[in-house]
Amino acid sequence: MITLESLLEFQNEEDRQKVLDLMRRFSSAERYGYQRLLEGWPREELKKHLARVFQINTRYADDAILKASSVLKSCRERGQSPSKVVFGGRNLFEKLKKKHLNGSRREELKREWRERRQGNLYSRGDRSKQGNLNLRFVWLEGELYLRICVGERRWVWAKVVRPVKREKDKWIGFIWSLYQAEKTGEWFPYDVELKLRDGEIYALVSVREKFPPATITLESGVLGIDVNAYPFHLALAEVSPDGNLLGYERISLHELLSASHDRREYLCWQVAYRVVNLALEKGRAIAVEDLEKLPKGRRGDGLPKLRKKLQRWIYKSLLEKIEVLAKRHGVEVAKKDPAYTSVIGKLKYAPQYLVDKDVAGALVVGRRALGFEEKLPESYELLLQDEEYLLYALAQLEEKIKELKRELKGEENEWRKRAIKKRLSVTRSELKTLQRHLRMLQSGESEPVSRDPADQRKEPVRGYLLRWRKSWRVLSAALTVPLLEKFPQSSKGTLRDFSPLKTVLVAGDWKRAVRRLVPVPGAGAAVQECG
Structure with missing residues (x-):
């Protein structure tokens, strides 16, 4: 408009x-x-x-x-x-x-x-x-x-x-x-x-504005965009027509948080122009997440000042400006369902390309706009069938819960207690997810395609999506605490380095990753031994 x-x-x-x-x-x-x-x-x-x-x-x-x-x-x-x-x-x-x-x-x-x-x-x-x-x-x-x-x-x-x-x-x-x-x-x-x-x-x-016909379409590849709150920035991934990562860039948005309303509007337009100019320079369409709500933090997350500023900012305003500018310049814009883009990005593409999870999430958004389906890698499918590793992961999650309980008991600050309770709740949810998967694996059962007999025609699609989403949830539960949290991270409480998963993803050797040092070429210093 x-x-x-x-x-x-x-x-x-x-x-x-x-x-x-x-x-x-x-x-x-x-x-x-x-x-x-x-x-x-x-x-x-x-x-x-x-x-x-x-x-x-x-x-x-x-x-x-x-x-x-x-x-x-x-x-x-x-x-x-x-x-x-x-x-x-x-x-x-x-x-x-x-x-x-x-x-x-x-x-x-x-x-x-x-x-x-x-x-x-x-x-x-x-x-x-x-x-x-x-x-x-x-x-x-x-x-x-x-x-x-x-x-x-x-x-x-x-x-x-x-x-x-x-x-x-x-x-x-x-x-x-x-x-x-x-x-x-x-x-x-x-x-x-x-x-x-x-x-x-x-x-x-x-x-309503009349836009010229798009001259840069999805057939030329896309510039995938992922909006992130921690740290507050845009992650951009250039994706080729065949779905491969060609390059990436990050645009910080922190200056918007302390700006007045008019200043914030001006800065949003500047960011939008920067994104669209990059798309024109690369000759790529633009793919964004069709988000309903961007996480802006909760009480007890340890970031009260940032949370207060994020509450005043509507992320949709920036995405709308990018969309309008792109259409004015003949650049096609695709909006895609954001479900599991972050999980798939961090587990599948972050270790593969040795990039952070935000860029990997932008890559998944771009691939989804191009019509690619994200299937589980073969090594991850095998991991989901490895009962010995899953029992190890289960034990690690139980130990993590005990550790958080001890930390909660010794903490006197009420706000820090809330943050610990939040982590405890997430870990318990991951434990239940893994326990449910392990019981099904041991019993030889499979998930029912649909529990609603009235929608039998939809059962194949619903069943596929259900199994697909549950598989990624189980993977996240089986790898995050048992493996990734055993390695040093760049920021306390935030997983940014997913390079330890490269051995698991490429060689399918998750046992080696658990038992000893895993030097990853190009990932910096070798991670420490865990287990």
């Missing part, structure tokens, strides 16, 4: 006051609707209720619910409590709470607070309603006006003021599209939002 801003000039003060009153009622309806959504009100019932209470038409009421829903969704994506949302801005609210503020400075903040809370009006676009029903752009005597519905068949017309200062200004394209739509009758939808700022009313119009 492209968003363009213009200033509105009213014919008289009476019209301006009518619009301000409508904006106040709409803003109140949005805040009230937000609270009702938290209570679980159905949308249709709430729409009628808002229209009646705040004296706005049902379309405005529905748009108020839409805006409230977007705030609620954004809040949940950030990992924040929806009940603690402050309309008008929490930072401004906290400033007004300070008692030492007075005089002109306090009055200025109060004015800004009122404008943010009461100066909003939104109407979504509709092709069948000449682009927009409530807030519609119209031509009057050769000049552009915004027709604002302020009641039942009552409108206010405001002149649109928007100077064009550069040749490639997207406002020119929007005006041309409006002119063509009125001439041909082929309308297009556009969203309009009114904002009160510094005493002036501005109109922000959002239209």
